[in-house]
Amino acid sequence: MNTPTARQPDIAVEMRDIVKRFPGVVANDHVTFIALRGEIHALLGENGAGKSTLMNVLSGLYTPEEGEIFINGEKVVFHSPRDAIAAGVGMVHQHFRLVPTLTVIENVILGLDDPKFRLKLEGARAKIQSLSEQYGLKIDPDAFIWQLSVGEQQRVEIIKALYRGAQILILDEPTAVLTPQETEELFRTLRSMAEKGHTIIFISHKLDEVMAIADRVTVLRQGKVVATVAIDEVNKEKLAEMMVGRPVIFRIEKPEIEPGEEVLRVEDLHVRNDKGLPALQGVSFVVREHEIVGVAGVSGNGQTELAEALYGLRPVEKGRIFLYGRDITQASTRDIIREGVAQIPEDRHREGSVGNMGISENLIMKHYRRSPVSRGPLIDWGYVRDFARKLVKRFNIAAPSIHTKARLLSGGNLQKLILARELSSEPGLIIAMHPTQGLDVGATESVRKQLLEEREKGAGILLISEDLDEVMQLSDRILVIYEGQIMGETPGEGADRNEIGLMMAGENRSGTGDTSLQRNTSNA
Ligand SMILES: Nc1ncnc2c1ncn2[C@@H]1O[C@H](COP(=O)(O)OP(=O)(O)OP(=O)(O)O)[C@@H](O)[C@H]1O
Ligand SMILES: [Mg+2]
Known part of the structure; x- marks a missing residue:
């Protein structure tokens, strides 16, 4: 030139x-x-x-x-x-x-x-x-x-x-x-x-x-x-x-693991949206240990309401939610967190972080009442700084210091902050909504690896994403949601894109194929 x-x-x-x-x-x-x-x-x-x-x-x-x-x-x-x-x-x-x-x-x-x-x-x-x-x-x-x-x-x-x-x-x-x-x-x-x-x-x-x-x-x-x-x-x-500045691997290894105990069971869930209209109409599924269950669907088909209901942020109209066999249908968000549920929310600014607080405060938000962060009524700031520095390093959060306010982070770095906090709590169930949206290729690779690591460690993961490639790459099973109903389920391995696409557009396949769970519960 x-x-x-x-x-x-x-x-x-x-x-x-x-x-x-x-x-x-x-x-x-x-x-x-x-x-x-x-x-x-x-x-x-x-x-x-x-x-x-x-x-x-x-x-x-x-x-x-x-x-x-x-x-x-x-x-x-x-x-x-x-x-x-x-x-x-x-x-x-x-x-x-x-x-x-x-x-x-x-x-x-x-x-x-x-x-x-x-x-x-x-x-x-x-x-x-x-x-x-x-x-x-x-x-x-x-x-x-x-x-x-x-x-x-x-x-x-x-x-x-x-x-x-x-x-x-x-x-x-x-x-x-x-x-x-x-x-x-x-x-x-x-x-x-x-x-x-x-x-x-x-x-x-x-x-x-x-x-x-x-x-x-x-x-x-x-x-x-x-x-x-x-x-x-x-x-x-x-x-x-x-x-x-280095080669990026686009394919990631997903080891075969047998799923373990049931972590989450959702039975015939009915929930309304903000306008009072039905958002979920009889959704049933199970997530086990060592398992990533993908929820594919065009946004606005009940995904947000599903994540909110599971996290105690939205009233359940009908149906039941069980965590490790315990009924948590009416439990508060605080109790649900205490039971080991982590959430990567859709709206990072509103729900996921406190903009005017620093990185380190945002990172300990879920832990501050407990040892080792707190000793009695006092917060151990030395521990907090160490903890924050480790997470900033592990999740590669780019910021001038651990005291930088969350609202000044770039879009992707804010997402990394939330992931760091949620995954560091050693959750049993992770509700991950669009976890890599807005992340660069390197960060996307690392988040996907972290989710797979959590799966190996035994967590059950509900992966709600519009990115079909992501859902297909990570999930052990894929549920397709349309207008608040599950249209069908396919195994993640060798899933057929077209088939999923058709279900995303409303074609109901839940009566056919390998959808044992659907058959057990869908006519409840
Ligand atoms: N208003 C601001 N005040 C202070 N720092 C800021 C502000 N806006 C951006 N920054 C900082 O400037 C740097 C560049 O941010 P920018 O938002 O331009 O990144 P980006 O390339 O758009 O990233 P992303 O892909 O995550 O959106 C980051 O370190 C960010 O934290
Ligand atoms: Mg940007």
Whole structure:
């Protein structure tokens, strides 16, 4: 490649020598990043490598300490996202910023300087419809946000950016929360945007997706650029190695182990969701020691409610839950924890951690009433520091110190923190919900290994995940959930993807095949 200059016509974005520091970290350390017009450019890197920070700089959320930004060859200085949007840069964050009680149209035009808000609605509707047709973004302009699926909400965010004239669209881990079908649709949209000359910058940890959709890739490691490469010069293994700095094994060994005693038994469970509608309608299954039972399904089919009911966070309407044969149907979360149940929750910010507490406090949260953390009423801070340091090392949590507040951790490092706390409690039952979502390849590998280790040690694991590859790779048995019911069960070994896919779409196979448990309990 020639030495890039800001004047080259096909360069849409040039970030030159960007430095962005936070207390104790250089999140972006002299980063130079170039994205071309009409390309899909993936940004890769380990958790905490500085990807979100760099894109927050480009979208005007952060001001860098050093460096320059050029958009279409023009030097720009952004003081806010508004400035960035005016220059044609829009960003879709991983946590959407939509108002649930407003409609799609209202959300799209919200915040635009326009005194005649009401009059504007009709014009907006036409424009939204035309954008939606042009880019294949199916959406009902009059639907309320709360009625929409996650995938649809993401479409609204994209339309919102396009409506404001975004030529450069940044998406931070856009597929982490999407179903495989929604991901396909999003990719079609992104391709059609690129064909029309937009620049797409897309952060992801899913290397298969990056290989499938990106034209070029920039890899960051510890705040620095490792390289920018064309996609046809690399493969998945090479990308992983560039990110982590060592080869990554994608296949992991899962030893044969006979399952032991029953750890969890769920019988005819009925639970309602937040809107008072049935979320689980007669779910029954068993998890034994040394066993990973996968629950596959498109999100929103009762998985969240299942995990919450098992952890004592949601009332059970009908049915029974047994832990080691003891009825815990009405037990409190605190008792359930005391019985040795660990949970890796779906929402890491709300349920999994206390943002304003440090790493070490977050790590001992489950243990602080007990020895050796507490001696009588006093907490042994020396012990806590040692304990925290060991876990930070074992789980490879990247942070300036064990006192860093949880809310300042990158997405992946926060997940590692929760895993460290939960797995260090030597649980008998682990309820793991999307345990590797948002984790980089190295961390994903290590979390999967840890779960397999817990299985060897004797834990029973309920693995709730939308990632079929993950479910198939780790599970001894797979249950497929659809609209609050188990559609069927298959052994993990040699499971048929298509078969699982059909059940995920609602085809009931529970009457056939090797589903002994189903037959015993499903007509209860
Ligand atoms: N607002 C902030 N205050 C303090 N430190 C921060 C802040 N935002 C990010 N950091 C730190 O900067 C570094 C880079 O974080 P960033 O969120 O950019 O990583 P990332 O590459 O997006 O990681 P992930 O894949 O986990 O999302 C991390 O060490 C993180 O803890
Ligand atoms: Mg990030």
